[in-house]
Amino acid sequence: MVKLTNNKDIPKRKFNILTAIKIVFMLFIISWLLSAIISSFVNEESFGNTALIPISGLILTRSNNLFSDTASSSVIVEKIKSASIDSNIKAIILEVNSVGGSAVASEEIVQALENTNKTIVAFIRDVGASGGYWVASTAKHIFASRMSIVGSIGVFSSYPEFSGLLNKYNVTYNRLVAGEYKDIGSPFVELDETAEKILQEKINSLHEYFLDEIVDNRNLSSEIRKEIATGLFYTGLEAKDLGLIDSFGSKENAIDFVEKELNITVKIKSYEDKQGFRELLLGFVNQKDFSFLSQELNLKNSYGIKT
Amino acid sequence: MMNLNLPKERVVKKDASIIKRFLALLIDILAINLFIISPFQKVFLKFFNQDASIMQNISLLESVSTTTLYITMFSVIVLALLYFALFEYKLSQTIGMMIMKIYVEGEISFWKAVIRNMFIIPFFPFYILWVVDPIHLFFRGKRFSEEMTKTRTVEIIKW
Numbered sequence: 001m002v003k004l005t006n007n008k009d010i011p012k013r014k015f016n017i018l019t020a021i022k023i024v025f026m027l028f029i030i031s032w033l034l035s036a037i038i039s040s041f042v043n044e045e046s047f048g049n050t051a052l053i054p055i056s057g058l059i060l061t062r063s064n065n066l067f068s069d070t071a072s073s074s075v076i077v078e079k080i081k082s083a084s085i086d087s088n089i090k091a092i093i094l095e096v097n098s099v100g101g102s103a104v105a106s107e108e109i110v111q112a113l114e115n116t117n118k119t120i121v122a123f124i125r126d127v128g129a130s131g132g133y134w135v136a137s138t139a140k141h142i143f144a145s146r147m148s149i150v151g152s153i154g155v156f157s158s159y160p161e162f163s164g165l166l167n168k169y170n171v172t173y174n175r176l177v178a179g180e181y182k183d184i185g186s187p188f189v190e191l192d193e194t195a196e197k198i199l200q201e202k203i204n205s206l207h208e209y210f211l212d213e214i215v216d217n218r219n220l221s222s223e224i225r226k227e228i229a230t231g232l233f234y235t236g237l238e239a240k241d242l243g244l245i246d247s248f249g250s251k252e253n254a255i256d257f258v259e260k261e262l263n264i265t266v267k268i269k270s271y272e273d274k275q276g277f278r279e280l281l282l283g284f285v286n287q288k289d290f291s292f293l294s295q296e297l298n299l300k301n302s303y304g305i306k307t
Numbered sequence: 308m309m310n311l312n313l314p315k316e317r318v319v320k321k322d323a324s325i326i327k328r329f330l331a332l333l334i335d336i337l338a339i340n341l342f343i344i345s346p347f348q349k350v351f352l353k354f355f356n357q358d359a360s361i362m363q364n365i366s367l368l369e370s371v372s373t374t375t376l377y378i379t380m381f382s383v384i385v386l387a388l389l390y391f392a393l394f395e396y397k398l399s400q401t402i403g404m405m406i407m408k409i410y411v412e413g414e415i416s417f418w419k420a421v422i423r424n425m426f427i428i429p430f431f432p433f434y435i436l437w438v439v440d441p442i443h444l445f446f447r448g449k450r451f452s453e454e455m456t457k458t459r460t461v462e463i464i465k466w
Contacts, residue, residue, distance in 0.1 A: 016397075016398055019398055020398060020402065020405075024338075027343055027389060027390055027393075028343070030386060031342065031343045031345075031347060031382075031386055032346040034386075035346045035348075035382075038379055039349055039350050041375055
């Protein structure tokens with residue numbers, strides 16, 4: 001709105017510099033005082049000095065399953081990096097409850113843990129098998145319950161084959177391939193002896209790598225290596241005899257270990273996922289009770305190389 | 308001395324231009340940064356890691372969730388609100404407005420000045436004003452908060 005007016009109608013405006021300085025000075029002093037008070041309360045303790053990172057569910061490169069408990073390696077790696085760059089964090093406690101999953105996803109987590117300079121301690125809850133155990137094996141000390149499921153150090157890439165079914169229903173699979181083995185492992189092609197041998201060799205070489213990693217991390221003997229190479233899972237009791245875990249215990253024991261090892265009073269900084277709509281939904285059907293079963297089913301029904 | 312018969316000085320009072328208001332706000336943000344936020348730098352440095360990326364700092368911040376962080380944020384917001392409210396209540400002008408030669412017109416009490424500047428509170432429902440105020444300003448020539456407090460921001464042009 002434009003209003004033409006006379007000079008005399010405009011009130012004489014004089015910017016009172018003294019009042020302005022007074023306001024600025026007062027605000028600056030209050031800010032300075034408040035920051036000094038807040039600073040005195042902010043110390044290492046208020047942030048937490050030990051990161052608690054859960055590795056729970058099927059380990060995948062990306063978490064994309066609505067109805068099962070999955071652990072995305074991208075998210076976990078980010079959490080490990082956050083803990084690593086946080087100067088307040090002195091140790092990382094891994095809460096492992098996983099049957100493994102994607103070999104690549106497990107390795108991503110393992111590499112992130114190997115790159116950190118923090119003390120790592122792991123405790124296995126219901127299950128720390130395969131890729132889940134690989135992650136735990138990077139820890140300086142592993143705790144597990146006597147009844148935990150530990151081990152299962154093997155690799156598989158099983159898949160269903162439908163070639164017989166297609167023949168039964170007179171469905172033809174038009175195989176158009178450039179490169180003899182391009183569609184090796186396709187569920188629509190019968191696996192011949194050569195293809196099976198090739199796939200088995202690849203799985204064997206991955207298994208050797210996986211075993212070497214575990215043996216290195218846990219400093220195991222060649223006899224134990226041979227024993228665990230079967231891919232069998234063990235109870236916590238058996239795992240301790242084999243040297244796959246160090247002690248029986250849970251989160252409290254892991255905290256005690258960190259306190260003694262680093263001579264600090266542990267204050268946990270949790271890196272647990274925030275509860276979203278999916279978790280709330282699943283909470284109603286008590287999904288956790290069936291998580292082990294659903295993890296196994298998901299693992300066996302998905303394609304790719306699994307640890 | 309020769310007397311020139313020049314036309315009298317003409318004065319126009321009009322709603323302050325959007326550009327002038329925007330520049331005044333920018334100057335005020337700079338002033339707030341200098342006088343209010345900078346003393347808190349020591350505290351903020353404890354929350355953020357300078358070696359980390361922005362995304363890593365955000366995830367660090369998410370995992371902190373301490374009351375200290377909220378107290379710090381609350382203090383800064385209240386002080387920034389006080390900056391605008393006190394200047395407008397006492398002088399009808401903030402530092403930015405003074406530089407851009409615009410001022411608040413209308414009967415202004417302290418609480419009116421607070422209501423006028425509630426847009427700086429970054430919580431619901433106040434951040435709705437980030438959308439409502441500019442739209443109102445664009446179409447009606449004054450912010451929605453100004454409409455509520457029956458005040459307006461004006462400039463005086465003399466020639």
